[in-house]
Amino acid sequence: MSDIDGQTNVLSLRTGSGSIDGLGRELGRFVVATMPIPWQLVRDRLGAVPMAVIHVESMERDVLERQLAELPECDTILAVGGGQAIDLGKYFAWRRGARLVTVPTIISVDAFVTPKAAVRLQHRVEYVGHASPDPLVIDYQLIRSAPPELNIAGVGDILSIHTATFDWELAHRAGHHEHPFSPDDVARARDLVANVERLADEIRRVTDAGLQAIVDGYLRVNTICLPADHYRAEEGSEHYLFYELEERLARPFIHGQIVGLGIYILSRLQQNRVEWITSLLDRIGLRYHPVDLDIDRPTLAESLRNLRRFVRARNLWHTIIDEREITDAWIDAKLAGLRFASR
Numbered sequence: 635m636s637d638i639d640g641q642t643n644v645l646s647l648r649t650g651s652g653s654i655d656g657l658g659r660e661l662g663r664f665v666v667a668t669m670p671i672p673w674q675l676v677r678d679r680l681g682a683v684p685m686a687v688i689h690v691e692s693m694e695r696d697v698l699e700r701q702l703a704e705l706p707e708c709d710t711i712l713a714v715g716g717g718q719a720i721d722l723g724k725y726f727a728w729r730r731g732a733r734l735v736t737v738p739t740i741i742s743v744d745a746f747v748t749p750k751a752a753v754r755l756q757h758r759v760e761y762v763g764h765a766s767p768d769p770l771v772i773d774y775q776l777i778r779s780a781p782p783e784l785n786i787a788g789v790g791d792i793l794s795i796h797t798a799t800f801d802w803e804l805a806h807r808a809g810h811h812e813h814p815f816s817p818d819d820v821a822r823a824r825d826l827v828a829n830v831e832r833l834a835d836e837i838r839r840v841t842d843a844g845l846q847a848i849v850d851g852y853l854r855v856n857t858i859c860l861p862a863d864h865y866r867a868e869e870g871s872e873h874y875l876f877y878e879l880e881e882r883l884a885r886p887f888i889h890g891q892i893v894g895l896g897i898y899i900l901s902r903l904q905q906n907r908v909e910w911i912t913s914l915l916d917r918i919g920l921r922y923h924p925v926d927l928d929i930d931r932p933t934l935a936e937s938l939r940n941l942r943r944f945v946r947a948r949n950l951w952h953t954i955i956d957e958r959e960i961t962d963a964w965i966d967a968k969l970a971g972l973r974f975a976s977r
């Protein structure tokens with residue numbers, strides 16, 4: 635996997651089961667950013683004792699600044715855990731100018747390959763700073779200790795390329811050129827979906843090869859999106875449905891799963907290889923049905939009815955939502971294949 639060229643943000647990469655063993659001995663004076671469960675999994679394997687262990691309390695920026703002020707002097711920030719623990723580590727490393735080492739214990743989101751930390755300012759997400767892991771440590775065995783469906787959810791932000799690149803092309807044809815269309819980037823991005831398709835059974839079984847396909851996909855998405863300075867290759871109408879639902883329901887979701895629901899629905903509005911992408915979602919075992927996300931039918935129908943108004947009010951990029959009307963009849967027909975939570 636070291637054959638990634640281009641801008642990845644990841645300065646070095648170490649993979650393999652057991653790759654965290656003894657890691658602490660290479661870090662000098664180090665501080666750990668983590669959460670209780672992931673820290674429990676790794677602390678006896680590092681071979682060294684950190685100067686301090688800081689747990690995620692909240693990603694609100696004033697909380698982060700308070701924690702930062704209490705950090706001891708150190709050479710390295712070791713981030714261990716899921717998206718928030720990794721973001722906490724990125725934030726500290728950025729603000730302190732320290733070396734960053736990241737150990738994801740789950741790969742359900744791409745925080746461990748992106749340079750900015752997602753923080754909150756009065757509950758609104760903001761992406762700040764810049765920190766690159768050296769190394770990023772992918773310990774397959776450690777990652778497999780997380781529930782399989784959460785690691786499988788990691789494919790959501792790779793499969794979203796299917797609907798996002800369609801939207802990007804649509805915007806280009808409709809005369810929106812704020813993100814100059816690149817057929818080459820689109821071809822490279824679609825190759826990542828093809829790679830996930832080739833390894834679908836490995837991903838479903840959460841094997842080393844399956845986990846590697848997801849990590850590799852994230853790294854390569856970055857080589858496309860970071861130089862372009864936008865995420866149109868992997869973010870479009872499928873994410874917009876998620877934004878609407880998140881605002882409507884005011885609760886968090888497992889990102890890859892709700893993006894999966896977006897891919898299911900918006901690929902249908904696009905009339906974009908619907909059978910193929912649906913069977914791929916199913917083969918991988920991504921949980922995208924509303925019942926898995928605790929969404930009932932009236933809520934989803936209302937969200938879809940509101941979607942165009944929502945994207946226009948937010949001034950979001952031009953997508954299929956701007957071009958094809960979502961009618962009640964369409965909603966009835968397309969939601970028929972989904973399983974819902976009952977109320």
Ligand SMILES: [Zn+2]
Nearest residue numbers: 791873889893
């Ligand atoms: Zn996403």
